[in-house]
Amino acid sequence: MTGHQGRKGDAGRGRGPRGAVLGSRPARPVRLPPRTRSGPREVTTAAAEWTVPWLRVAAAYAWRLILVGFAVYGLFTVLGRFQLVAVALFLACVLTAVLRPIADLLSRVLPRPLSVAVALIGSVLVVLGLFALVGNAVAGESTKLAGEFRGGIHRIEEWLQHPPFRLGRGRLADLQRQVMNYLNTHRGSLLSRAVSGLGRVIEVGTGIALALFSSVFFIHSGERLWDWARDQLLPARARDGWDRAGRAAWHTFAGYTRGIIIVAATNAVLVCAALLLLRVPLALPLALLEFFAAFVPLIGSPIALGVATVVALAGRGPVTAAAVLVLIVVIGQLEGHVLHPLVMSWAVRLHPLVVAVSVIAGGIVAGVIGAVVAVPLVSVVWAVLRALRATPPP
Numbered sequence: 001m002t003g004h005q006g007r008k009g010d011a012g013r014g015r016g017p018r019g020a021v022l023g024s025r026p027a028r029p030v031r032l033p034p035r036t037r038s039g040p041r042e043v044t045t046a047a048a049e050w051t052v053p054w055l056r057v058a059a060a061y062a063w064r065l066i067l068v069g070f071a072v073y074g075l076f077t078v079l080g081r082f083q084l085v086a087v088a089l090f091l092a093c094v095l096t097a098v099l100r101p102i103a104d105l106l107s108r109v110l111p112r113p114l115s116v117a118v119a120l121i122g123s124v125l126v127v128l129g130l131f132a133l134v135g136n137a138v139a140g141e142s143t144k145l146a147g148e149f150r151g152g153i154h155r156i157e158e159w160l161q162h163p164p165f166r167l168g169r170g171r172l173a174d175l176q177r178q179v180m181n182y183l184n185t186h187r188g189s190l191l192s193r194a195v196s197g198l199g200r201v202i203e204v205g206t207g208i209a210l211a212l213f214s215s216v217f218f219i220h221s222g223e224r225l226w227d228w229a230r231d232q233l234l235p236a237r238a239r240d241g242w243d244r245a246g247r248a249a250w251h252t253f254a255g256y257t258r259g260i261i262i263v264a265a266t267n268a269v270l271v272c273a274a275l276l277l278l279r280v281p282l283a284l285p286l287a288l289l290e291f292f293a294a295f296v297p298l299i300g301s302p303i304a305l306g307v308a309t310v311v312a313l314a315g316r317g318p319v320t321a322a323a324v325l326v327l328i329v330v331i332g333q334l335e336g337h338v339l340h341p342l343v344m345s346w347a348v349r350l351h352p353l354v355v356a357v358s359v360i361a362g363g364i365v366a367g368v369i370g371a372v373v374a375v376p377l378v379s380v381v382w383a384v385l386r387a388l389r390a391t392p393p394p
Helices: 002-014 040-051 053-081 083-106 112-140 142-161 169-185 187-233 236-277 283-293 300-315 318-346 352-390
Strands: none
Touching (some): 083 112, 083 187, 083 352, 236 283, 236 300
């Protein structure tokens, strides 16, 4: 009895109240994660998700592209409805890009409003003086040009009668008769188009007036207008990024505008000098046509010089026309390999394929205006995307 109690006491002294050994860590229950049963249906779903991952990625991109397409279509639809306003604002931005440095330079010695007025009125007077000079040149040579063109048309007829065309006099007479019959038959429609053209002239005048009015405020206080639009239209967290994007867009647009004007002026001077050297009629008007045609990249200058070739053929003969064709090739190489890389270094330089596609797409959408606006628009969009991509997330 006593020995049993002693052994029991010894055991009690070495263990705790629940039988745990004194000095050891208390036991903790360990819960194993529940065993899940993966049925055949779940395995099939997971395998289907990872069998064609490119299809899921393509679908994700597809609906986003569809949304972007709808947004772009809506933007062009709105611009089409307000085409006159959009073109006027675009022209105002062009004037601002060209005249803003002049106004900043004049503002060092003149008050800001007076410097803006001098820059804007002076540029208008220069343009009107250039058109008056061209008009006087055409009016002064009108009698001589009429005789030269009659002789040129006769030379063209004789040239078409020889190989490789071999068009007889009867065939040429038939062509002239068809042209006259077309003019007599469609005289009413031509007159109606002329009348509608007067309406277009009124629209053009209205657009020019709106462009000049808008450019006054853009040149005078463009930064304050941008700051107001940024603070009023954008949330606070997005202002820094979009402010950087907006300034990059304006830097690109202004650089492209100044660069294309320099390229167009250089082409016009070269064409005018070459045509005067070759004694081609209407050298000044053709040079002015070359200046405006250079605003349509890739295709504008060749078309203008093609017109100059026809005028040279009618006025001076095939030898002079061949010389003008050589001039087309030389100026095209000079513009593509020297002027554009040198002058456009401060603007976004796009690949020639992108430029060609942009010009064609712009011409399809909005005609000549679309062809002119397409390349600067693509350049600005690309600059905005680069600026937003470089913006760190908030």
